[in-house]
Amino acid sequence: MKRTKQLLGAVSSVALIALSTSPVYAAGTTAGDTITNTVTVDYQVGGFDQTEIDATDTITVDRKIDLTVAETGFIGRTQVSPNETRAVIEFDVTNLSNDTVDLALTAVNAAGNDFTLSNIVIFVDGDGDGEYDAGEEVTFLDEVVADGVTTVLVAADVPITATEGQTADIVLTAQAHAAGAAGLGAIYNAGSTSGDGDANTEDGTGAAANIDTVLADADGDTDGVNDGAFSATDGYVVVAADLTVTKQSRIIDDGVGGTFPNAKAIPGAVVEYCIIVSNGAGAATATGVTVSDVLPVDLEIDDTFGIFINGTVASGYCAADGTDDANSNFTDNALGTPDEVDGTLSDLAANATSTLYFRATIN
Incomplete structure (x- = not known):
C-alpha cells in the first residue's frame, strides 16, 4: 500500500508524461488555412494502464506579406542614345506572401540622376516584342498568387541634351494591397494592417476572422523594412556619337x-x-x-x-x-x-x- 500511495502521488503531481506532437511551422502555408494538432497523455495507476487523455488545438495561419522587385534583362544599365524615346528596362516582381495580393506599382526618377527621364510608363509586354505599345500600361498587378512572378517593363524618354557616359535610373516600387475585390484593394502597410495580434487560439476555433496580417518584407532601395513594399533600381547609360x-x-x-x-x-x-x-x-x-x-x-x-x-x-x-x-x-x-x-x-x-x-x- 505504501508503494501504491507513492505512485499515486507521483501521478497526481506530474499528470502528463508522453507528448505525441512535433513542431509545426506556418511558413509557406496559405493564410487562412487551419493547423490542428493533438496532445495525448498516457498514464498508469497502480501499475495498470489507464484510458489516455488528449486535447486538441487549432490555429488559423496568419497572412505574411513579403515581396521583392529585382532588375532583370541586361546586366547593369541599358545603353541609350540622346533623344531616344521609349527606352525599356525590365524588372521581375515576385509575391513571396502566403496569400494572393494586389501589387500597386510606381516608377520615378532616382535621386542623383545626371538628367531627367520623361514620359515614364510601366507596362506588361502583352505581345512579347519587348517594346511599349499603347494599351499595355499598368498601374497595379491584380490578384498575384503566392510565389507568383510577373515581368514588368518600364519605358522612358531620354532628353536630347544627354551626353556620353551620363546615367539616369528609375526606381520601381511595388506595394502590397488586399486582393479579392475588383480593382486595387486596401493597402497593407504599417499603419493600415489590423488583427487581434495573438496566436488565434483564444477560442480554439482558428476562425478566419482572427487572421492577422504581418509585414515581413525586407528593405528595398528606397523603402523600409516591414512596410509592405519593395523597391529596386535600374536605369540607362548614354552612349553617344561625338x-x-x-x-x-x-x-x-x-x-x-x-x-x-x-x-x-x-x-x-x-x-x-x-x-x-x-x-x-x-x-x-x-x-x-x-x-x-x-x-x-x-x-x-x-x-x-x-x-x-x-x-x-x-x-x-x-x-x-x-x-x-x-x-x-x-x-x-x-x-x-x-x-x-x-x-x-x-x-x-x-x-x-x-x-x-x-x-x-x-x-
Whole structure:
C-alpha cells in the first residue's frame, strides 16, 4: 500500500508524461488555412494502464506579406542614345506572401540622376516584342498568387541634351494591397494592417476572422523594412556619337588666269568648299549623317561639278577621292535666293572621318 500511495502521488503531481506532437511551422502555408494538432497523455495507476487523455488545438495561419522587385534583362544599365524615346528596362516582381495580393506599382526618377527621364510608363509586354505599345500600361498587378512572378517593363524618354557616359535610373516600387475585390484593394502597410495580434487560439476555433496580417518584407532601395513594399533600381547609360565638323574653302580659279593657290576671291571666281565630319574616340557609331549647307546669296552653286561624299582628308583638307553622289541634292535657286547643298555620308564609327565637297561661283 505504501508503494501504491507513492505512485499515486507521483501521478497526481506530474499528470502528463508522453507528448505525441512535433513542431509545426506556418511558413509557406496559405493564410487562412487551419493547423490542428493533438496532445495525448498516457498514464498508469497502480501499475495498470489507464484510458489516455488528449486535447486538441487549432490555429488559423496568419497572412505574411513579403515581396521583392529585382532588375532583370541586361546586366547593369541599358545603353541609350540622346533623344531616344521609349527606352525599356525590365524588372521581375515576385509575391513571396502566403496569400494572393494586389501589387500597386510606381516608377520615378532616382535621386542623383545626371538628367531627367520623361514620359515614364510601366507596362506588361502583352505581345512579347519587348517594346511599349499603347494599351499595355499598368498601374497595379491584380490578384498575384503566392510565389507568383510577373515581368514588368518600364519605358522612358531620354532628353536630347544627354551626353556620353551620363546615367539616369528609375526606381520601381511595388506595394502590397488586399486582393479579392475588383480593382486595387486596401493597402497593407504599417499603419493600415489590423488583427487581434495573438496566436488565434483564444477560442480554439482558428476562425478566419482572427487572421492577422504581418509585414515581413525586407528593405528595398528606397523603402523600409516591414512596410509592405519593395523597391529596386535600374536605369540607362548614354552612349553617344561625338561628332565635330569643320568647313574650309579655297579658290580654284579666279577667272582671270589665277588658279589655286594663287587665285583671288573676286566675282566670277570658283570656290571649293570642304566639309570634314569626324567621330570621337570611343564614341557610338553615328548613323544617318546628313550634311546641309545653305549658301549665301553671294554664291551660285556649281551644279556641273557635283557633290562628292565619303572622301578622306589629306594635309588637313578634303582629298580628291570622294564619290560623286547622285543621291545628293542641289537646290539651285534664282539669283538673289540662297542655294542649298544636301548630302548623306556613310555611318561614322568611332575615330572615323568623312568628307563632303562641292564648288560654287562668287556672284
